Amino acid sequence: MGTGILVLCEHDDRGFKKTGFELLGKASELAAAIGGDVTAAVIGRAGGAELGAHGAATALSASGADFASYSTGAWARALQAIVAAADPAVVLAPASSRAKDFLPRLAARLGAGMVTEATDLRAEGGKVVARRPMYAGKAFADAHVASGLAIITVRPNSFPVGAGGGAAATEQAVSVALQDGDLAARVVDTEQAATSVADLTEAERIVSGGRSVKSKEQYDSLIRPLAASIGATPGASRACVDAGYAPHSHQVGQTGKVVNPSLYIACGISGAIQHLAGMRTSRIIVAVNTDPDAPIFQHATYGIVGDMFEVAPMLRQAFEQLEA
Amino acid sequence: MKVGVCLKRVPATDTRIKIASSESGVDTSDVKWEINPYDEFALEAALLMKDAKQASEVIIFTVGEKGAEAKVREGLARGADRAVRVEVGEVDALNIASALAGAVKGEGVDLVLAGKQAIDSDDSQVPAMMAEVLGWGQITEVDQLEVDGSAVKGWRNAGGGSRDVVATTLPAVVSCDKGLNEPRYASLRGIMKAKRKKIAVVNAEGGSAKVAYSNWSEPPARPPGRVLDGDNAQRVSELVRLLRQEAKVL
Numbered sequence: 070m071g072t073g074i075l076v077l078c079e080h081d082d083r084g085f086k087k088t089g090f091e092l093l094g095k096a097s098e099l100a101a102a103i104g105g106d107v108t109a110a111v112i113g114r115a116g117g118a119e120l121g122a123h124g125a126a127t128a129l130s131a132s133g134a135d136f137a138s139y140s141t142g143a144w145a146r147a148l149q150a151i152v153a154a155a156d157p158a159v160v161l162a163p164a165s166s167r168a169k170d171f172l173p174r175l176a177a178r179l180g181a182g183m184v185t186e187a188t189d190l191r192a193e194g195g196k197v198v199a200r201r202p203m204y205a206g207k208a209f210a211d212a213h214v215a216s217g218l219a220i221i222t223v224r225p226n227s228f229p230v231g232a233g234g235g236a237a238a239t240e241q242a243v244s245v246a247l248q249d250g251d252l253a254a255r256v257v258d259t260e261q262a263a264t265s266v267a268d269l270t271e272a273e274r275i276v277s278g279g280r281s282v283k284s285k286e287q288y289d290s291l292i293r294p295l296a297a298s299i300g301a302t303p304g305a306s307r308a309c310v311d312a313g314y315a316p317h318s319h320q321v322g323q324t325g326k327v328v329n330p331s332l333y334i335a336c337g338i339s340g341a342i343q344h345l346a347g348m349r350t351s352r353i354i355v356a357v358n359t360d361p362d363a364p365i366f367q368h369a370t371y372g373i374v375g376d377m378f379e380v381a382p383m384l385r386q387a388f389e390q391l392e393a
Numbered sequence: 394m395k396v397g398v399c400l401k402r403v404p405a406t407d408t409r410i411k412i413a414s415s416e417s418g419v420d421t422s423d424v425k426w427e428i429n430p431y432d433e434f435a436l437e438a439a440l441l442m443k444d445a446k447q448a449s450e451v452i453i454f455t456v457g458e459k460g461a462e463a464k465v466r467e468g469l470a471r472g473a474d475r476a477v478r479v480e481v482g483e484v485d486a487l488n489i490a491s492a493l494a495g496a497v498k499g500e501g502v503d504l505v506l507a508g509k510q511a512i513d514s515d516d517s518q519v520p521a522m523m524a525e526v527l528g529w530g531q532i533t534e535v536d537q538l539e540v541d542g543s544a545v546k547g548w549r550n551a552g553g554g555s556r557d558v559v560a561t562t563l564p565a566v567v568s569c570d571k572g573l574n575e576p577r578y579a580s581l582r583g584i585m586k587a588k589r590k591k592i593a594v595v596n597a598e599g600g601s602a603k604v605a606y607s608n609w610s611e612p613p614a615r616p617p618g619r620v621l622d623g624d625n626a627q628r629v630s631e632l633v634r635l636l637r638q639e640a641k642v643l
Contacts, residue, residue, distance in 0.1 A: 141521070141531055145525075165552065166534060166549065166550055166551065167551075169534075170521060170531075170533045170549075171521070172521075173486070173490075173517075173518040173519075173520075173521035173522045173525070174521045174524065174525040175525075176487065176518070176522065177487055177490060177521075177525040177526055178525055180487075180603075181603070182487075182604045183487075183516075183518055183603075184604055185515065185516050185518060186515055202515070202612070203514055203515055204419065204513055204515070206612055207410035207611075207612065208410045208412060208609060208610070209609070209611070209613070210418065210606045210608060210609045210610075211606065211607050211608040212604055212606050213604070213605055215603070215604075215605050216603075217603070250528065253530035253561050253562065253565075254530035254531055254532055254559055254561035254565070255560060255561075256557045256558065256559050257546075257558050257559070257560045258558040259551060259555055259556070259558070260548070260555060260556045260558065261555045262554025262555045263554070265553055265554070267553060268550070268552040268554070271552070274642070299643065317536065317572035318536070320571065324430045324431070324571060327515075331642045332636070332640075332643070342406075342407055342408075342409065343406040343407060346406075349615070350612075352640075352642070353636070353640045353642050354615075354618070355632065355636070361620075366618065366620065367618075368615050368618070370616075370618045370640065371618060371619055371620075371621060371632055371635055371640075372620040372621065373620070373621050373625075373628045373629075373632065374620060375628065376625075379625055380625055383625060383626065384629050387629055388633070391643060
């Protein structure tokens with residue numbers, strides 16, 4: 070049985086992602102209670118000394134030609150090697166689309182217990198207990214792994230990023246021997262998005278439209294520019310997506326993305342239970358709707374009972390003046 | 394090629410979830426069940442392969458008690474050929490994945506299609522765990538899929554609106570996201586035919602569950618909000634002020 074906490078730190082062209090900093094900060098607090106060190110796991114690049122600023126004592130990395138592009142098998146094998154080197158009690162990872170792709174494979178291989186999509190963590194009785202939404206946020210429960218390694222994915226934006234300032238982490242390369250079949254499924258191409266915005270699940274700000282936008286053209290001329298004015302990711306209700314006004318990848322709700330932003334602006338969304346399920350953990354919710362009895366107002370921090378066709382352009386103008 | 398489809402019944406998306414007690418979890422005694430929406434995309438993908446003569450047989454696999462069969466029957470009515478229901482002891486993602494993997498192997502399936510997650514436990518673990526237990530390749534959360542002979546290609550969200558194109562070869566497990574297709578309804582003829590289709594029952598040895606759940610509750614109540622007064626111009630400027638000064642999110 071290992072000790073300490075291993076944190077998967079994802080990165081892209083711009084460097085390490087914020088999700089890793091959030092988890093390292095929380096892991097430092099948890100490790101103080103359950104014992105052991107905080108170690109960063111880095112796959113696909115070397116280094117990671119700067120992760121020390123957020124609490125990692127050591128950064129273990131697996132890099133090289135096998136990791137030039139993402140593959141489920143190589144990533145699982147790399148983290149397996151890093152877990153063997155660090156021997157942690159708990160592995161924390163962001164609930165990202167890649168982590169959710171390869172971590173269950175590793176959990177099955179190691180016979181580890183896995184908990185997905187935690188929104189809070191605490192130490193209790195020497196263990197890490199995860200608080201997590203289930204039924205897309207219609208119910209919450211504590212989950213813990215009774216014995217052996219625990220692998221926990223945590224929803225982005227669940228914890229603040231600390232001020233940093235810790236000492237540099239000790240860098241250590243871990244060699245990984247891939248096995249037959251590890252590259253059986255691999256990324257052969259990546260289709261880049263036309264515009265680069267944060268993914269809904271990681272977005273700090275989201276502006277969503279409902280079916281009452283009435284057309285794809287109005288979604289594009291009303292919702293997207295309002296979102297762009299504050300660097301937000303555009304979202305949509307299921308009704309809006311099913312009507313063809315926004316692509317399915319924009320859907321927020323129980324059968325779409327479950328989101329956790331600081332600011333969620335709902336335009337013309339009534340607040341059906343399946344939509345609320347996807348966004349109710351947002352820190353601040355703004356609702357704009359003509360119907361004062363719409364359920365969304367019971368969940369909104371700030372509400373405007375009004376016509377979004379009038380309010381949204383005014384809001385956009387006000388936001389643009391702020392950003393200017 | 395034989396195509397397996399993993400199917401789970403879940404409380405309907407418009408159902409309010411009631412907590413029976415903080416230790417026992419959700420009260421499902423009077424929920425309306427439906428096929429997990431993501432499993433519907435998996436089933437439809439399999440049925441499209443059958444329509445195109447790519448699949449010789451579509452077999453539904455489910456884990457659960459007898460009560461789970463009603464929704465399996467609905468899948469059969471849409472066009473699947475037969476089903477296997479697996480009974481397990483303690484339920485968690487790894488036990489379910491192992492049970493399904495055993496049943497899939499027993500039927501000689503070449504391609505497993507599953508929903509990307511079930512909308513009750515929201516684990517999104519079972520498909521990848523199955524692939525690991527079977528020693529197969531996997532592509533998870535695809536919203537576009539091509540199967541050509543033994544070559545499989547899936548498109549999945551890679552964040553920020555870009556998509557990864559993942560290639561693998563059969564046998565493989567593919568988990569399905571919204572956007573993959575438009576699930577069909579069962580025809581009256583399909584419903585009649587489904588009554589005679591076979592649902593086999595097998596037992597799986599399962600270990601003890603690794604993950605323990607407790608302290609169930611309804612979602613924390615949000616602090617009461619505020620509806621802003623005035624004309625639209627006043628409300629907008631008040632909103633911007635509140636977002637900056639009170640909420641500090643701008």
